[in-house]
Amino acid sequence: MSGDSILRVFMGYDMKRAFAAIQTDVNAVLAPYGLRMLTFSVLSVIRDNPGLRQTQLAEILAIERPNLVLILDELEGLDLVTRTRARDDRRAYELKVTLKGRRLAERSFVAVTEHDDRMARGLSDEERAALHRALRQIQSNGRSSDDARQVSRP
């Protein structure tokens, strides 16, 4: 009788609780590297897509451009990422990871992989694959900005 049985019927509630657990854990895992979930994501994506522009990065991670600015300021200040003016478009920056950034990305990637595996303990490979599929289906249900939206009116 945990008291929240009324909410446990909602996938959204279970997801909130599960994600909160993950976020707390992964941030603890990343803290020794001076990273957080968000900065780790940004660093990883730049590493995997050198030369990326900020607008593209924001699009990829589904975050707003202004929010990216401070994150990149932070990563640049830590000498993990560089912003260099694009030759073909002097408004834009090409984002790259420094050597230091590459090393940190590699080491933290291992730690996050371990974390992710630890959080999924007790789930078979089948179940993990099914979870990934379900999560992606939910994302597409959401982002489709779904106009044929039928909700009960207050």
Place this chain on the structure above:
Amino acid sequence: MSGDSILRVFMGYDMKRAFAAIQTDVNAVLAPYGLRMLTFSVLSVIRDNPGLRQTQLAEILAIERPNLVLILDELEGLDLVTRTRARDDRRAYELKVTLKGRRLAERSFVAVTEHDDRMARGLSDEERAALHRALRQIQSNGRSSDDARQVSRP
């Protein structure tokens, strides 16, 4: 080539994206009722557990006591919830939902149920049940404050 394929291997990343979609959507659904995900949860749990104390409620929802105070101030100000001094312990309050709160809880519950179903579209009953099971497993993997934690050191 969405650019974040490096992160898609992580369940935590897919979960973040899926949860963000859910949160945005549910908050939009709840806005007409003057509620948010958090206030809806608090209202629902009090309704389901009349007489609850704030500390118990915080425990149930896994939020810190101080954070509950403002939420209850808000719900009390909207005349949805009452705080009445407990007779047996004059430090504590017994939380209850007003008639107005009960009606709002019922109507918003319908809306959130529809939302939850909409976000889970494309998933069979089996898949939804598996998703719930996986999410709860992950929660328990997290909250166990797991001392035998084996992480790679920076």
Place this chain on the structure above:
DNA sequence: GGATATTAATTACATCTCGTAACTATATCG
């Protein structure tokens, strides 16, 4: 070619969620 609009990044805010430390008033225990 020059005026106009568009785009990339930024600045300046505002809000929400979450967490910790310290305070008060009761209550409990020895």
Place this chain on the structure above:
DNA sequence: CGATATAGTTACGAGATGTAATTAATATCC
């Protein structure tokens, strides 16, 4: 009674996220 613990509160701070407006550079249109 005095020490300690508990319920709720206050006061902060950090982090994530969103919008509007600004600046510099580019693209477009007449």
